[in-house]
Amino acid sequence: WTSTLGRTIIREIIEARIPQWPNGPHDSQVDCWAHSLQGIPTLLIASTGWGKTAAFFGPILVLQHLLQHPNPAIPNVPTKPVALVVTPLIELGNAHVRSFS
Incomplete structure (x- = not known):
């Protein structure tokens, strides 16, 4: 995921899944997703x-896309991806749950 190919795949998937994002993801967001998908602990x-x-949410979208559209360059996609999010703001956490439910 942290290779140039991995980052390109991430960017292409996110841009396809979120067309209303006019400028696409920032490079720093792609970096964060690449590290998470590579299994590198990320703070x-x-x-x-x-x-x-x-x-x-980006890594979950990427993995869901790959489950629906397998890519031979990305083997061993987890079948039930999970994200653990720790937030100090209760209402923000509740808003995230509402928006993604």
Whole structure:
């Protein structure tokens, strides 16, 4: 995932799955997703408006896409991907649950 090919695949999937995102993901978001998908523990500290929600939801979208559209370059896609999100803001966490349910 952290290779140029892996990052390209991530970007292409996200841009296809979220067409209303006019400029696509930031390079730093792709970096975060690549590390998460590679299994590298990731701690994200980011300012308001950076795209923290996308940071945890992106890998799930990528894996869901690959389950529906397998890519030989990406073997061993988990069949039931899970994201663990820790947030200190109860209402923000509740809003995330509502928006993705």
